[in-house]
Amino acid sequence: MASERAEPAEKPRKRPVLGGVDVALALLLLFMIWVALPARWWPVDVVGTLLALLLGVSGAGLLQGRPWAHRVALIAGWTALGIGASLVTALAFTVSHVAGLYGPVGQGGALILFTVTLLIVPYLVALPAVQVYLLTRPALASSGPGPEEAAGAFDDARASR
Amino acid sequence: MPSMTRAHLARALGGWALATAIGCIAIYAWSHIDEGPMPSDRAGAWALEALEAARTGAERPAPPDDATSFRAEGPIFVIAWWRGLALARHVAEGSLVEVVDGAARAFAEEPDVTGVAGWSRPAGDPHAVVFTVTVHRGDGPIWLGVPFVENLDVVAREEGVHVSIDGRDAWVTPEELLGQGTYDDGVPTPLPDLSFGVPIERIVDRLAREAGAEMNDVLERGSITRFRASSITPHAWPKETRVTEEALRQAAVDGARFILRHQQGDGRYTYIYDGRTGRPKPESYNMPRHAGTTFFLAQVDRLHGMPEAREGARRALHWVRRQRIRQCGGPDLLCVEMFGNVDMGSAALTALAAAEYLAGGDDPEIRAMLDGLCAFMRSMQREDGELMHEYDLRADRPVDVQYLYYSGEAAYALLRAHAVTGDERNLEVARRLMDHLTGAGWSFLGSRYYYGEEHWTCIAAAEASDRMELPEALDFCERWAHFNREIQFGHGETPWQAHGAYGVGPLVVPRLTPVASRSEAFISTYEMASRAGHDTTELRAQVEAGLGMLLRWRWAPGPTHLLHDPAAAHGGLPGSPVELEVRNDYIQHACSAMIRWADILKREGGSGPAHGPHR
Numbered sequence: 001m002a003s004e005r006a007e008p009a010e011k012p013r014k015r016p017v018l019g020g021v022d023v024a025l026a027l028l029l030l031f032m033i034w035v036a037l038p039a040r041w042w043p044v045d046v047v048g049t050l051l052a053l054l055l056g057v058s059g060a061g062l063l064q065g066r067p068w069a070h071r072v073a074l075i076a077g078w079t080a081l082g083i084g085a086s087l088v089t090a091l092a093f094t095v096s097h098v099a100g101l102y103g104p105v106g107q108g109g110a111l112i113l114f115t116v117t118l119l120i121v122p123y124l125v126a127l128p129a130v131q132v133y134l135l136t137r138p139a140l141a142s143s144g145p146g147p148e149e150a151a152g153a154f155d156d157a158r159a160s161r
Numbered sequence: 162m163p164s165m166t167r168a169h170l171a172r173a174l175g176g177w178a179l180a181t182a183i184g185c186i187a188i189y190a191w192s193h194i195d196e197g198p199m200p201s202d203r204a205g206a207w208a209l210e211a212l213e214a215a216r217t218g219a220e221r222p223a224p225p226d227d228a229t230s231f232r233a234e235g236p237i238f239v240i241a242w243w244r245g246l247a248l249a250r251h252v253a254e255g256s257l258v259e260v261v262d263g264a265a266r267a268f269a270e271e272p273d274v275t276g277v278a279g280w281s282r283p284a285g286d287p288h289a290v291v292f293t294v295t296v297h298r299g300d301g302p303i304w305l306g307v308p309f310v311e312n313l314d315v316v317a318r319e320e321g322v323h324v325s326i327d328g329r330d331a332w333v334t335p336e337e338l339l340g341q342g343t344y345d346d347g348v349p350t351p352l353p354d355l356s357f358g359v360p361i362e363r364i365v366d367r368l369a370r371e372a373g374a375e376m377n378d379v380l381e382r383g384s385i386t387r388f389r390a391s392s393i394t395p396h397a398w399p400k401e402t403r404v405t406e407e408a409l410r411q412a413a414v415d416g417a418r419f420i421l422r423h424q425q426g427d428g429r430y431t432y433i434y435d436g437r438t439g440r441p442k443p444e445s446y447n448m449p450r451h452a453g454t455t456f457f458l459a460q461v462d463r464l465h466g467m468p469e470a471r472e473g474a475r476r477a478l479h480w481v482r483r484q485r486i487r488q489c490g491g492p493d494l495l496c497v498e499m500f501g502n503v504d505m506g507s508a509a510l511t512a513l514a515a516a517e518y519l520a521g522g523d524d525p526e527i528r529a530m531l532d533g534l535c536a537f538m539r540s541m542q543r544e545d546g547e548l549m550h551e552y553d554l555r556a557d558r559p560v561d562v563q564y565l566y567y568s569g570e571a572a573y574a575l576l577r578a579h580a581v582t583g584d585e586r587n588l589e590v591a592r593r594l595m596d597h598l599t600g601a602g603w604s605f606l607g608s609r610y611y612y613g614e615e616h617w618t619c620i621a622a623a624e625a626s627d628r629m630e631l632p633e634a635l636d637f638c639e640r641w642a643h644f645n646r647e648i649q650f651g652h653g654e655t656p657w658q659a660h661g662a663y664g665v666g667p668l669v670v671p672r673l674t675p676v677a678s679r680s681e682a683f684i685s686t687y688e689m690a691s692r693a694g695h696d697t698t699e700l701r702a703q704v705e706a707g708l709g710m711l712l713r714w715r716w717a718p719g720p721t722h723l724l725h726d727p728a729a730a731h732g733g734l735p736g737s738p739v740e741l742e743v744r745n746d747y748i749q750h751a752c753s754a755m756i757r758w759a760d761i762l763k764r765e766g767g768s769g770p771a772h773g774p775h776r
Contacts (some may be wrong), residue, residue, distance in 0.1 A: 085174075095186040100192030102299075102316055102656050102667040112665060127563040129174060134166050 014065035018131060022059030022076065025123060026052040057080065070135060077131035084124025091117060101126060188247040194389045198232030200257050205294065207259045212292040215265035217284050220660055224258045231257040233387065235297030238334050242722040243290045244277040245437045245741075252330075261294070291722045293394045295321075295334045299389040305380070306694055310752035312358030313388045317670050317739045322361070324368035326383030331371035332435075338391050340437065340723045344739035345670055351387055354736065357723065360769050382550040398720040399658045399738065402712040403416065404705045408757035410465060414734030416752035417461045417470045420454060424473055424731060428480030429452055434733060435715075436687060436741035439725030442505030448485065448499040449570075450746040451477065452510030457749040459517035464760050468715035474518050480728050481511055482530050489552045491561075494540055495533025496552055503552040505541060506564070508534050509571040516577035523543035528582070535578045538571050539590045565610040565647060569617025592629050595621060599634040616682035623685030626692060635693055638686040639700075643678055646703050657738050661710030672737045673714055677750035680707040684757050708758055711751045711758035714738055 029052040033045060058076035061069030096115055204227045214221045237260040239251040249271050251264035268274045274661045276292065282289035302581070303314045315322060338344055338359070347358030361374070369379040379385060397721040402408050422433035423441070430451060433442040436660065441614055455477040462471035469559040481497060489496035489503055497507035515527050541549045543558050550567045551560035576593035578584065598618050619641065622634035652660045655667040662671035663679060715734045721727040723741060733743035734751050 081173075089177070089184065092181050092185050093188050096188040097192050098187040098313075098666075098668065101314065104654055106669070107346060112510075129170065132170050133167055136391045 013071075015062040016087060018073065018134065019059045019062030019064075019069075021127060022055045022062060022073065022130070024059075025080070025127060026056035026059060027090065029055070051080060051083060074132060074135050077128045077135065078130035080124055081132060084120055087120050088117065088125060091120070104111075168448070182544070183207050192301055193300045196389055197296075197298040198231070199298070200231045200393070201295055203229050204231055204257055205206070208257060208294045208393060209292060209395060211261050211267055212268075212294075213284055215269060216290060216292075218476055221265075225583065228257045228261075229272075233257075233296045235299070235300050236332070236389070237297065238295040238332065240293050240295070240336065240722075241268050241274050241290055242293065243277050245340065245439075245723050245725040246289070247340065248277065248290065249274045252332060254319040257294075263581050264292075274647055287726075287728050289312065291395045291718070293392050293722055294338055295336055295390050298389045298391060300386045303385050303387050305365070305385060309348060309358070310593070311361045312666055315359045315361065315364075316389075316656050317344035317359070320387045320389050323366060323386045323388050324365060324370050324372055324379055324383060325557055326369070326374045326379050327387075329372040329374075331368040332388075333368060334392070334393075335390055336723070338364075338738060339720070341740070342741060347736065352507040355669075362542070376434055379758075394722055394759070395719065396718050396721045398716070399504070399713040400717070401626075404709050404758075406759045408429070408710065408712055409755040409762070412712055412717070413756035413759065414465065414467060414733075414749040415469060415715070415717060415757075416734065417458055417732075419730075419732035419743070420458060420748055421473045422732075423471060423700065424476070427605070428476035428478075430477070430745045432745055434730070434743040436719075436724045436730050436733065436743065439729055442742060444579060446499070447746075448481075448507035449504075449510045449756055450744070450749070452497075452507060452514045452750045454745040455514035455586055456510060456517050457753045459514060459521060461756050463517065463521045464756050471518070471521055474514065475524070476525050478518060478702070480484040480732075482526060486530060486533075487554065489554070490540055490557065491536075494531055494537040495530060496537045497534075498554065501554070504564070505538070505548055505550040505567040505571055507635065508537055509567060512538065513577055516574065519581045520577075522674050523584060531578055531582065532584075535575060535582075535584065537585050538575060539586060540751040542590055542593065546593035546595075548594060559586040560639055566617055568594060569615065569619075570599065570661065573617055573621035577627070580624075588628060590728070591621070591625065594632060595625055595631055595651045597636040599631065617677040617681035620685045623688045626689050635686075635689045635695075638682065639690060639695070642683050642700055642703065644685050645683070646699060649706060650705060658693070658713060659710065661706035661708070661713075663707075670737050670739050671710075673711060673734060674736060674747050674750055675749070676707045676710050677734075677754055679755040680704055681750060681757070684754060684761065690760070703759060708755060716743075717753070 029048055032049040033052070037044070054072075054076045058069065058073040060066075061072050091113065171398075187380060198547045199205070201463065203225050207224050209226070211221050213219075215354050221596070226585050235258065236252050238256050241250075241261060249268060251260070251267045253260045255263070271558060273343050274280060277290065279286075279288055279290040280437070303322070304310050318335055318339060321332060321338060323496040343364065344361075346359055347356065347360045349356045363377065363383055366376045367514070369376045369383070372379070372383075374383065408605070414449060419434075420430060425431070429446065431441040431449065432446055433444050434440075435442045449736045454473045457475035458470040462474070476710055485497050485499060485507075486495050486497045487503065488494060496503045497506075497511050498752055499507060512531055514536070515531040518524065519528055537552075538548065541552070543549060543561070547563065548568050548571055549559040549561045550564050551562050552672070553560050557639050572591050572594045575587040575594070579587040579591065599622065619634075622631055622638055625631055625634070649664050650659050650662050650666055650671065654660070655662075655664070655671065657670060659671045662676050683700060683704045689698060690697050690743045711734065716724070716727075716732065718727050718729050718731055719733070720741075724730045730743070731747075734747050735741055735743055736747055
């Protein structure tokens with residue numbers, strides 16, 4: 001993607017909230033994959049574990065204010081967002097296919113699919129989108145804070161409570 | 162990522178949402194089949210009459226105008242059936258009259274059809290050759306190569322498969338797939354009796370060979386599609402039936418007659434009757450189900466008056482007494498053994514059947530057996546009220562394991578035994594067991610949102626309600642009924658006429674036995690709730706919707722063209738709308754629910770209203 005203005009210099013700054021969220025999400029993913037899921041299936045096990053590790057590294061870097069943390073957190077955010085969005089899309093396509101084939105999915109089926117969607121969207125779409133949002137800069141020049149300032153302000157405001 | 166901005170993020174998320182929405186619409190349109198027309202009822206009836214006239218040599222009736230003008234979306238399939246087998250098939254495009262006349266000529270020249278004994282039987286003879294007319298109503302794609310999805314890509318009972326290669330076509334219609342037992346045979350699950358989807362690769366492979374090719378050739382240069390089709394058959398199955406006392410009594414009596422018709426000389430029953438062959442399916446005999454079936458026979462006699470059913474129950478009980486009774490822990494502690502195993506379910510249901518039999522008249526030998534079985538069940542109770550469910554004959558000691566159903570069955574058996582024998586020890590053990598089952602036995606985080614198969618527990622609770630205070634039991638059973646109302650199908654929620662059945666989506670064809678056993682439980686819950694003065698409007702609608710499902714799918718006479726011997730199969734109830742097998746407990750649960758609800762309708766002074774969707 002084309003850059004619209006020069007990237008500001010990275011500052012080694014700690015971001016406890018974003019870092020904490022990433023670490024928590026990493027642990028949640030590992031728990032869901034290796035404890036909650038009743039069966040082993042390599043696409044889910046491998047991709048999910050790699051994503052959890054990426055989020056864990058990102059979270060650790062943000063918590064410690066490492067110079068590479070901003071870049072890794074962006075990669076982790078986009079990766080999680082991509083996987084989450086793909087899952088939601090696959091689920092929506094499945095529902096469309098089932099509805100086309102069989103007719104309505106029924107109240108019970110709709111409830112299950114809605115519940116699964118609710119489980120995926122907050123953790124693998126909404127949270128990564130917020131992370132990417134906070135770590136990226138606005139497209140147009142504005143008087144608002146840049147990405148570093150925004151993310152830092154978010155953490156500072158959280159820390160000062 | 163350095164060049165990423167918030168605008169990029171917004172565009173990416175917006176693009177994703179749009180692509181997903183467009184993809185959903187496209188996939189729906191791609192997989193959906195807009196059904197083409199069917200001939201009118203008059204034209205359909207004419208088609209079967211014309212084919213029958215051609216077989217018997219009678220004059221062909223004049224076709225109605227709409228039979229002459231009707232054309233299907235694709236070919237029309239005329240199939241000649243005899244003893245459940247498809248003898249020959251005529252596939253052609255054209256008007257209904259042209260296709261039927263063509264089929265009549267083709268069959269008359271086909272030795273495989275005219276050579277069978279059923280070809281010359283008079284019209285209406287149950288063993289005569291019969292015909293079906295299947296009308297193509299549209300086609301759609303199949304996603305081959307995606308596990309599970311490919312198995313679910315053919316809608317059971319509604320769709321067939323079409324393979325085309327090098328100008329040659331091979332078809333298999335829904336009626337043929339149903340007759341072959343292919344629906345629900347695609348994906349096995351760890352749950353007993355549960356599989357779903359079609360074995361699509363097996364079907365395509367067979368069709369490819371029929372078209373003179375290999376499956377790989379078809380995959381490379383042929384086409385594989387599914388097609389929607391509806392059939393005109395000699396007898397409708399399912400058959401919509403109003404839920405009335407008379408209809409329920411007739412169905413229960415037919416069910417008992419089915420059981421008796423297939424009872425062996427020594428008192429055992431046919432465990433699984435295969436409608437396609439008219440023979441028992443070779444399976445290990447099941448003692449709890451033998452006893453449950455016996456209970457139903459004794460019950461239908463007590464509630465309706467059917468001496469031949471009572472006699473069948475007597476023979477079945479004496480077979481157990483002579484062949485399967487053992488001593489478990491003492492000379493007075495009697496248990497039931499099968500294949501070297503002793504479990505609580507066999508003892509409990511045998512005791513239940515014995516108590517039900519004794520309620521209609523005494524028999525000293527059966528009474529002695531009941532006393533011994535109850536003593537054994539009492540000896541298996543733990544401190545907390547729960548029962549141990551196995552007994553190790555070699556070590557001569559109980560095994561403290563628990564299985565689904567057994568404790569509820571034992572509670573019901575002890576209560577019925579108390580009602581018959583007056584032995585207070587049975588009541589005391591049942592009281593502690595019921596407290597456990599409806600209290601501590603189902604109390605955990607989430608227990609308000611999740612339930613097992615609790616039908617025996619609620620049946621036992623209703624039985625107990627005149628002898629003990631069980632407020633927790635009524636609360637528990639009402640909650641379970643409410644939970645099930647949430648997953649009970651209404652009209653149009655599945656592709657099948659499955660309103661009244663229970664399930665969580667249309668992918669798996671609903672099974673009939675859970676409808677039957679839950680209906681039994683909700684009838685008991687209805688009785689308890691009525692006595693307690695609770696509002697039973699929803700429970701009543703739920704029960705009648707379930708019973709309507711069972712009446713609709715019973716064989717009366719059922720899919721006669723697919724049955725080897727429709728007369729022998731009359732009164733049977735298969736495991737699901739895509740099965741042609743009847744296990745003895747399918748009848749037991751369904752017909753027990755029916756005769757009990759008929760009895761309630763009689764006591765309440767009239768037939769119930771026609772069932773309908775409750776939501």
